[in-house]
Amino acid sequence: MIKSLKLKNFRNFETKDFIFDEEKNFIIWDNWVWKTNILESICLIYQKNLINKDISNLVNKNENYAFIEIENDNQKFSISYDKNTNTKNLLINWKKTTKKKFEEMLEKIIIFKPMDMNMMYLSxxxxxxxxxxxxxxxxxxxxxxxxxxxxxxxxxxxxxxxxxxxxxxxxxxxxxxxxxxxxxxxxxxxxxxxxxxxxxxxxxxxxxxxxxxxxxxxxxxxxxxxxxxxxxxxxxxxxxxxxxxxxxxxxxxxxxxxxxxxxxxxxxxxxASRWETKSVIIWLKILESRFIEKHTNKKTIFIIDDLFSEIDKNHEILLLNEIKDKQTFITSISSQNDHRFWDNIINL
Ligand SMILES: Nc1ncnc2c1ncn2[C@@H]1O[C@H](COP(=O)(O)OP(=O)(O)OP(=O)(O)O)[C@@H](O)[C@H]1O
Ligand SMILES: [Mg+2]
Structure with missing residues (x-):
């Protein structure tokens, strides 16, 4: 599981530390705050793309370098990036390492993002x-x-x-x-x-x-x-x-x-209705996590960006129930849902 995240000059963050819960982590705030940015920094460590392809955009616009670090059960995984020289270094416990080692040693992440909802309609x-x-x-x-x-x-x-x-x-x-x-x-x-x-x-x-x-x-x-x-x-x-x-x-x-x-x-x-199509995509992602866990013996971590704006309350509960034993990071807009049944809300 991801125990903590440290950000320096990553997008709109100067320095910021987060401690995470082993199960659900709800990142809830208004629009345009930094919710997706947090998920994106995690995805970067896991060598995945949430939205951004060009890594230089991820450095705070007033700075030249950025640093991201997560700590999981036993190690620290970091990325440092220098915009001037366009150099990216991957580090495990502050020692330089390779993308392959990162992939071998990290858990697997399953990403849900609003764009995924188009998967069935596009090419x-x-x-x-x-x-x-x-x-x-x-x-x-x-x-x-x-x-x-x-x-x-x-x-x-x-x-x-x-x-x-x-x-x-x-x-x-x-x-x-x-x-x-x-x-x-x-x-x-x-x-x-x-x-x-x-x-x-x-x-x-x-x-x-x-x-x-x-x-x-x-x-x-x-x-x-x-x-x-x-x-x-x-x-x-x-x-x-x-x-x-x-x-x-x-x-x-x-x-x-x-x-x-x-x-x-x-x-x-x-x-199918638009809603039925979305549901099928959500459950395909759940099957994705089951398949990966079956073949790798690794745990999956769920990264859910703004998905609940797409689904209704009943299905939100169903989805949360289905992934209840997984570490999950969920962003949502504060006014959107009744969060009374959510705990572990990350305070930005
Ligand atoms: N390189 C950068 N330097 C400084 N700030 C940046 C940089 N890149 C993005 N930002 C800022 O990050 C913010 C966007 O953050 P993010 O996408 O995480 O918002 P959000 O909370 O997910 O919003 P929404 O609810 O609309 O999805 C914007 O305000 C943007 O100006
Ligand atoms: Mg967002």
């Missing part, structure tokens, strides 16, 4: 990122395998363009087809584990939400025959080589797959 890349993120957090080698696969696709597409421009021949593509198939098989090995987990557990959403509907199904959407991966990709690539050359793009494989949730055989987005 498949959001849903693929959701899947890839869970797998990277569950299996140490997945991130590398996925990066490698994306590189292969980039190289294959580059070669397709060269063939189109007359600088290479169709024969040259065979090497990249072989690499694509080999690496796609590795990715599907992991994606199948997650798919089977979702298929087996998706019914919990129905039970927990007491949905009136008959069935809820998780469906992985792919052009690949998952019972015959090599053959189906190979046949597709051979059949579509001329089209691929014209648009120098590869149209089969894990990089274009998607998933769909169906309620009573209808795709969720066409059928």
């Amino acid at each position: 498949p890349s959001y849903r693929r990122d959701f899947i890839d993120d869970i797998l990277s957090n569950s299996f140490p080698s997945y991130e590398r395998i996925n990066k490698n696969y994306k590189n292969i696709i980039r190289n294959r597409n580059k070669l397709l363009k060269s063939i189109k421009d007359g600088k290479a021949t169709k024969n040259d593509i065979k090497f990249w087809d072989g690499e694509l198939i080999k690496n796609a098989c590795l990715i599907y090995e992991y994606r199948n584990k997650l798919n089977n987990f979702f298929i087996d557990n998706i019914n919990i959403i129905k039970e927990l939400l007491t949905l009136k509907n008959d069935s809820i199904i998780y469906k992985y959407v792919t052009k690949v025959d998952l019972n015959s991966i090599e053959l189906s990709i190979s046949n597709y690539l051979t059949k579509n080589i001329d089209r691929d050359i014209i648009i120098w793009n590869t149209h089969i494989g894990p990089h274009i797959d998607d998933f769909e949730i169906q309620i009573d055989s209808f795709p969720l987005v066409n059928y």
